[in-house]
Amino acid sequence: MTRVTSQRGDTGSGQTGAGQARSGQAGLGQIGPDQSGPDQFGPAPTAKPARAAAPVAAAGTTEMTATTGGTEMTGTAGTAAASRSSMAALPGPAVARLRLSDFRCYATLDLDLVADPARPVVLTGPNGAGKTNVLEALSFLSPGRGLRRARLVEPARHGGAGGWSVAARLVAADGPVDLGTGIDTAAAAAQARAKGPAGALDADADADADTDGGGDGGDGGADEGERSGADGSRLRRRCRIDGTEASGPAAFDERLCLVWLTPAMDGLFTDAAGVRRRFLDRLVGQVAPGHARALGAYETAQRERQTLLAERGYLGADPGWLRALEGRMAEHGVAVAAARLDAVRRLAATVEAGPETAFPKARLALAGTIEAALAAGAEPAAAADAFRARLKAARAEDARTGRTGCGPQRSDLLVDHAPKAMPARLCSTGEQKALLVGLVLAQARLTAERRGQAPLVLLDEIAAHLDGARRAALFDALRRLGGQVWATGTDRALFAALDGTAQFFEVAEGHILAAG
């Protein structure tokens, strides 16, 4: 059974699909289950997240060779990894219902789905119809700024009241869970007032300059909140789990793991290192729960040190204060680097242990100051001491340049096309695309294995860029993964292989209709 209702933003009138329309006003009231009938969103039993203790890859399965500027790691087909990959994770959570209000082009959207990971959801329709917006809405059910890296107020529907909300009921092996997120209309309006027309420019600057690491003790940069200037109060993304207010989006991570592939990621191998670092850190956070927090703490200390060097200059800055900050940078930096190294080793082992498919295997390496030291076998304490010494020696230079010359904020994930032994950035566009698909599939397998349950997979316009054989290989890999897939495309025919299993929807100008 599939029931869909949606309401187009600009008219505000509901066009009804296969079922009856629900009326809805924007606002966080919609996030939780409390606003709707008990038949759909009734209180759900609180279940502990399934996070299996997966075996740790044996140290010997990853081969490390030092190279200039970093560390080259060649994952070898470790037997531990190989046997692990055959150990199936539980099927992942599937979406039973998705409700949006004032989210992008949707004034309201209410989608009922078959909550079965074996039944992918396929959204087709012309450009600009609103397909990616639906995937983006789902992507807000995880820490961070969603798959478009939007500012908090950006998804709010133009012409709407200023707030937005996304609510989903998921059904996992351990029971249903209701997740909701969004920003309050009132809070968004207050921020808009505080910023004023000039402030809006600042806000855009923030969005470029920010990092994903998060504030102190936080979990995700601007995700955690955006300063609203005047009174310094912060606009926060509110999050609810089973109707109860959660501390922030980090709490979603215990319930849901999201892996996505979008056209915006096409430049992963050719863009600046920061883009790959962000990809990597998101992945690391999915397998190492403390990572985002450590990264946020490191970045705070790093910014404090640069501020100190800038304002008082190298000679004017209190050396004790600098030592204290460099101590924090070393402590958190080592934690960040260790978690990254561990995750890249595991990812390399997962790639290596995976089947030979139409998607070439990637060879992964991690370049970075502390990562290299740890990979070479340094104890964490020794790596921290060495990093502190480097920071101390670099004070004059960092004061002059205004940036921190070494550390985890400069690290890079290096990817090679393994069969061709060619850096990914030098590969053809098609080869890069295939590598990227393979890498994201490996990410999905790794998170499934480490967390004991398959992730939810969002694929935006992916099928269109693959030939028939690769498309079949992708669908095949996804079926074996066991996570629910949400895929978009302009052409229904691309998904013919999924006839009979997928739930098809036709998206047009902000309306969604069940289609066969």
Added chain:
Amino acid sequence: MSTGHAPDIDRLIQLLGKLPGLGPRSARRAVLHLIKKRDPLLVPLAEALATVRDRVRTCSVCGNADTVDPCSLCADPRRATGTLCVVEDVADLWALDRSDLFTGRYHVLGGTLSALDGIGPDDLSIAPLVDRVRREAIEEVILALNATVDGQTTAHYVTERLASTGVRVTALAHGLPVGGELDYLDDGTLAAALQARKSL
């Protein structure tokens, strides 16, 4: 728009509504309650407010807020245990003191180091702390600072500044989150926690 009462009462509602935890609605209810309980509540409250207004001061020794200087904690000889507990602000002092777990004296820093907010060592009560440790027979300084980057940076800095006094400096243990299960932690956090271990 009629509010149903004179501007005097309006003003009281507005002022009460500025208190933490009170909004305009609860402020209106509080004011109505005070008016109804004029003798048993409103009169003594007004007197208590006036007394505190006239006498409140910051303790010149520890930074606590009290109506006497030195504050009642600093004046109590039983609190001269040789242990000083360093906190960020008066709220932390009161919270710790309510718990009755600590029986010594306190020292309020008045914030944490934060280059981003322009708060440096001279803006905090660090030099007076060093003086106190030298003057009073202090054997141990407990740094009860928040587990934030700024809190920990300040702890590190204060520890260095106290090094010349030879006093023993300890800190509240941080690292493992409360209720954190070891096997749920990633290797990086575990490594950091292990590195930050404390002798007990």
